[in-house]
Amino acid sequence: MCADASSRVGANPRGPLRACSLAVRDHLTSFIDEAGAPPALIVGLSGGADSLALALTTIDVAARAGIPVVTVTVDHGLRAGSGEEARRVADLATSLGARGVVETVAVDGPGGPEGAARDARRAALRAVAQREGAPILLGHTMDDQAETVLLRLARGSGPSSLRAIAPISRDDDGVTWLRPLLGLRRADTEAACAQAGLTPVEDPTNDIDGPWRAADGSPLRRSALRHRAIPALASALGVDPVPALARTAALCAADDDALAQWARALADSATLGEGYDSEKARPSLAVSDLLGAPRAVRTRALRDAARAAGIRALSSAHVDALDDLVVAWRGQGPIDLPGGTASRVGRGANARISFVAREVGDPTAPDPT
Known part of the structure; x- marks a missing residue:
């Protein structure tokens, strides 16, 4: 029988599992202090290491606070057996102490397969969040942040765009998105899952030779950055570029906030x-x-x-x-x-x-x- 999340995390976790648990606890404490305790928490759970470590530690932290957790696993229907895989991930979440649900979506929007899948996934998460009246937690890490900064630099972006992934963001429709793991590395989430005895799902679309390709037949841009560009930067610079790129995002966010405040004052006076x-x-x-x-x-x-x-x-x-x-x-x-x-x-x-x-x-x- 699968142990629940609190049994797997333990009362005093060590190493990467402790880092993930503390990141989630601190993030949720800050959110609750500002917004009050939500009726539930929604966790986007693909089954990969990042989202699995997030789900595990969120279920544990939320259980201690008496807040139910709903995990949402989105079946894009783009691979044979994806529905069965999504069901297994949801069943695992249920065994950990959450209410695991599967949402099946159609990936037929604009922006290529990667963009259309992302939009469909966000729409499914948003629908559940609105139904539950709850915020959504996503498992983005520092590595995702660094990749996003590089992607936006390639487009010639300014501070508003280079702030990249925000720890907390709110949509116009009132849905709140929380990203507690932005200060941690992908290696941390992988090690946390290993410590807890959980085996993440391997998504082939993240591979450099995965089934999805860019319009010109080359690898998807984020996959190319992950597997080629960032390792090349590390080799050329002699230092891991990910923390510096993440720091760039944080500095741009602070500058953008200051400029936005100044602009609002100007707009008000004008x-x-x-x-x-x-x-x-x-x-x-x-x-x-x-x-x-x-x-x-x-x-x-x-x-x-x-x-x-x-x-x-x-x-x-x-x-x-x-x-x-x-x-x-x-x-x-x-x-x-x-x-x-x-x-x-x-x-x-x-x-x-x-x-x-x-x-x-x-x-x-x-x-x-």
Whole structure:
């Protein structure tokens, strides 16, 4: 008979198992101190070492606090026998003391197999979290953080993107995502599972020669980073790059928070008030206030104002065009944005940047095809 989580972890665990347990306990304590004790905890459990170590220690910590745990194992249906494998993982979670459930999803969205699977998995987790009224715990580690930083560096990202994976994040729909293991390494979770006598599931999609490929037939980008780029960096630099990359994410997060706070203050002072641009109550920012701010702050304020108007998913080209309305005005505009437009209206001290969201079914909207 399989021992439950608390029996496997023990009263005084050592080594990597202790590190995982303390990380989960400290993270949950901080969350509960701020938000209160949730009715349950949702753990995303693929069966791999990271999520299995997370599930084990979360079930143990939660049991001591009297909080039930629901593990969610998502069957993507992309491999033969995946449903049976998902059921075994859920049964293991049940034996450890959780309520193990399997969610079957269809992977048919945009972004290739990796992106579509991630979106389907997150949607399944979100649905369970909303049903239970509970936060979701994910098993991302420092290694995942380093990989994410490198992927975003390759796209030419700034601090907002290079902050990478947040320890705690909240969606607009109120769902909270917790990542207690970001300070630990993948080797820690593997060793913790071994200490507890648990055998993780090996996912072939994580292999460099796995069944999923990029559009050009090469390995998936994250797999290539994991198996080739990071080892090459370690060899070239003579030092493990993962802690430094994770530290970069933390520093960018702090800088981004400061810039965002400054931008909110700028937007508040520059906002001309509802109804300033006629009966449509278009959000408007005074150009004179924006001109005195550094570009990094100014563009954040413009992006925030666009978001307040219901205009989202702005690219760097959109942001550049918005900023040109402020600092390189030559009579251009209106600027077409995803879901709306922005224009410079008025002259001199009365000049302002005005945002208008496009109504659903607007005949002036660009044809998406």
